[in-house]
Amino acid sequence: MPIRTVLRMGEPKLLQVSSAVDPSKIISPEIQELIQDMTDTMKSLNGAGIAAPQIGVMFRIVIFGFEKSIRYPDALPVPSTVLINPIITPLSLETESGWEGCLSVPGIRGKVDRVKAIRYQGFDQDGNVIDRSVEGFHARVVQHECDHLDGYLFPMRVTDFSQYGFEDVLFKN
Ligand code: NI
Numbered sequence: 699m700p701i702r703t704v705l706r707m708g709e710p711k712l713l714q715v716s717s718a719v720d721p722s723k724i725i726s727p728e729i730q731e732l733i734q735d736m737t738d739t740m741k742s743l744n745g746a747g748i749a750a751p752q753i754g755v756m757f758r759i760v761i762f763g764f765e766k767s768i769r770y771p772d773a774l775p776v777p778s779t780v781l782i783n784p785i786i787t788p789l790s791l792e793t794e795s796g797w798e799g800c801l802s803v804p805g806i807r808g809k810v811d812r813v814k815a816i817r818y819q820g821f822d823q824d825g826n827v828i829d830r831s832v833e834g835f836h837a838r839v840v841q842h843e844c845d846h847l848d849g850y851l852f853p854m855r856v857t858d859f860s861q862y863g864f865e866d867v868l869f870k871n
């Protein structure tokens with residue numbers, strides 16, 4: 699299965715709104731191959747998640763999850779998940795700040811405020827309903843990935859640019 703090129707910030711497609719997948723088409727070869735390519739691409743780059751528009755396909759599909767993340771060594775495990783047509787509902791107004799990076803913004807990290815606890819719903823790769831309530835890094839990853847479906851990259855969410863920069867400089871100690 700091919701590893702695809704990840705689009706980098708500056709590419710106009712990353713700023714576009716993606717289209718919902720017809721649920722009856724989830725099991726089609728086109729969508730199944732897309733999911734496989736996203737998975738292979740994410741794993742090849744040790745990503746915690748990836749969204750379809752990052753490989754230039756404008757569908758509302760995100761993939762995330764890891765047992766142990768090389769890119770986020772302090773993060774608790776997140777179940778490996780394919781999430782199609784996601785809907786996010788905040789479970790409280792409470793936010794927390796945390797470091798993020800993105801395969802489309804290589805080498806850069808920044809602190810981003812995200813809602814601490816969310817419910818997310820959608821379909822998995824077999825067309826089954828997903829309905830989970832989560833918090834912490836799991837909630838952060840979902841919010842970050844789903845932002846891609848609406849044309850938002852994490853730097854657009856940064857409010858404190860004293861907490862933003864090149865990874866190897868920020869964390870040189
Ligand atoms: Ni990203």
